Amino acid sequence: YPLANGETYEYVEKDADGNVTLRETRDYIAIATTRPETMLGDGAVAVHPGDARYAPIVGKLVHLPLCDRLIPIITDDYPDPDFGSGAVKITGAHDFNDYAVAMRNDIPLYPLMDGRAHMRADDAPDNMVPAKYRGLERFDARKAIVADIDALGLMIRVEDKKIMQPFGDRSKVVIEPYLTDQWFVDAKTLAQPALTAVREGRTRFAPENWDKTYFQWLDNIEPWCISRQLWWGHQIPVWYDEDGAPYCAESETQAQAMAPGKTLMRDPDVLDTWFSSALWPFSTLGWPDDTPELAKYYPGAVLVTGFDIIFFWVARMMMMGLHFQKDIPFHTVYVHALVRDEDGKKMSKSLGNVIDPLDLIDKYGADAVRMTLTAMAAMGRDIRLSEARVEGYRNFGTKLWNAARFAENAYFIKVREPGFADSTIREIVREMFSYADGFTMSAKKDGIVNIGG
Incomplete structure (x- = not known):
């Protein structure tokens, strides 16, 4: 990326012993990317604060190729000085790590794609996609952007490398990180009583080694996204007025009472399946009413389950039970074997290895x-x-x-x-x-x- 206003700096590389191996004057900062189409939404270029190569240009601006924008060079602990050029483009709207860097450094987010993974074609003020690329499918946009970067003389080299990419189980296509509005639960707060209950022995795993999996998940738990864009499920109990103000209530009548004289529209999203399932130990017994069944059968005794849902279900039931009922939902979690195919792979309809x-x-x-x-x-x-x-x-x-x-x-x-x-x-x-x-x-x-x- 060229430095703004034609500025230059002395770029110096040294070996492990501190000997200078390269010294040259540069008017650019080199970045590497496996997703060139996302550069249109860059908000910054980040370098490590200890990387002396780029110290002279920290805080300066670079011109974002193909876009009529200037973005800053910032420091953050995320870039690895020993990987690639050590400089990382920050596209907060389309990468999980970049999003975290953007949040830490107050870098703006520019969504580039729509729900079909095509480059945005709308006229909203935050659409930073140049007219030439609007409406293109992401991979078509990638080819066009690489060709245009090369035509400008800004391409250093192209390398063939194997990379890790997330693929959809059903669609078999690359999943694109994408900014949307969702509902989250403060899972870290809910996790603390659930961790304590197992550490104190009130709930035990059999075999005991599975408590390590439980602790690993809950000790490192992130905010839990509980909203889903699906046809079936428990609908999110939130209504919005004409101005977009939310009203969380047990019923539409209650929500309307909170917003007198306003027209309300219910959130179309549904709850994550595991959120609904987490309520199972007591919701099946008449909760939230104080029923005889709830008094008699909660808490339960032994949960028999597979290790693959220790976090998705067991931990969530523990969190919800302790939060709403103030007691563990079961005293023992018996972890049974999973039936896999002859090669040890988990049976899945999408893999076609299910034995009926x-x-x-x-x-x-x-x-x-x-x-x-x-x-x-x-x-x-x-x-x-x-x-x-x-x-x-x-x-x-x-x-x-x-x-x-x-x-x-x-x-x-x-x-x-x-x-x-x-x-x-x-x-x-x-x-x-x-x-x-x-x-x-x-x-x-x-x-x-x-x-x-």
Whole structure:
């Protein structure tokens, strides 16, 4: 980015021993980005306060290429002097880390895209997208911006690098950070009693090692966004008047009483599913009314759940229970295994690796499925389920069935022919069961032989 007013500075690089390896006069500051289209919304360029290379130009202005704007060079602890050029463009409206830097340094936020990830085409005062790029899909805008930067002679180089990017589970496209108005809960305040309850032993995890996951989440908890733009859910209990003033109430009648003579419109958003689920231990018992069921059944005893929702559900139930009921919702959290696919991946419709138990039952029988899950289940250990395992336990069950049928028939042979000895039956059954590796069946063998006798 060129310095404003044609200013220059002496740029110096040194090695680990302090020896000068590069000294030159520059009239720009170099930045690197993997999302060139977001540069149109930059509010600043940040450098680390200890980075001596840029000390002469901290506080000066640079010209934002392709835009008729000047933005400041600021210092912040976020940039890593040893990564890239050490200078970071700050686009607070489209990056989580940049947003935090912008908030700390009072840098303006400029949303560049609409809800379809196209460059904004509206005429609002805060739309900083130049006319040439308005309405373009983000990746088309990226190509156009890279070409225009190169044409201006401002491109240093282009590199091919693998980067981490968030993809939508269903859409399979790159998720774009995007500023919207949402409702948040002060989760840090709610988390403190929930942390104390587990640390004091009022609620325990089994196996105990899962309390570390619980502590890790709650010790580092962030404000909780509880509003969602979905069709179904508990609607946010907030109404707005013509001027946009909010009124939070239990009902529309109550909200209207808070805003006499005004026309109200309810917030169309719904509550996060986990917010609604967090109320489950007491909302199902008649809460907020003081019902006999609530008095009898709250708190509960044991919650059986999977480790993957310790934060999403267990922690939220703890927070809500202690906040509204002033008591823990359960004294024990039993963490069971997750049934994964044979490669250890979590089963998901989007991945296409879900094994339908009804299909397994149709093919191998209910007993085979039950025995597979029972044999593999262990507290805190995930199950890698494959059809081959179910088939194996079906075969084992068939051996049990055949042995039982044989023993039953042999018993009646013995009754009809007294010379047919029990020892003969036992030897044959033992031989049959020798194929059932990993099981101790001696007691069961004798028991089968003595059926009915």
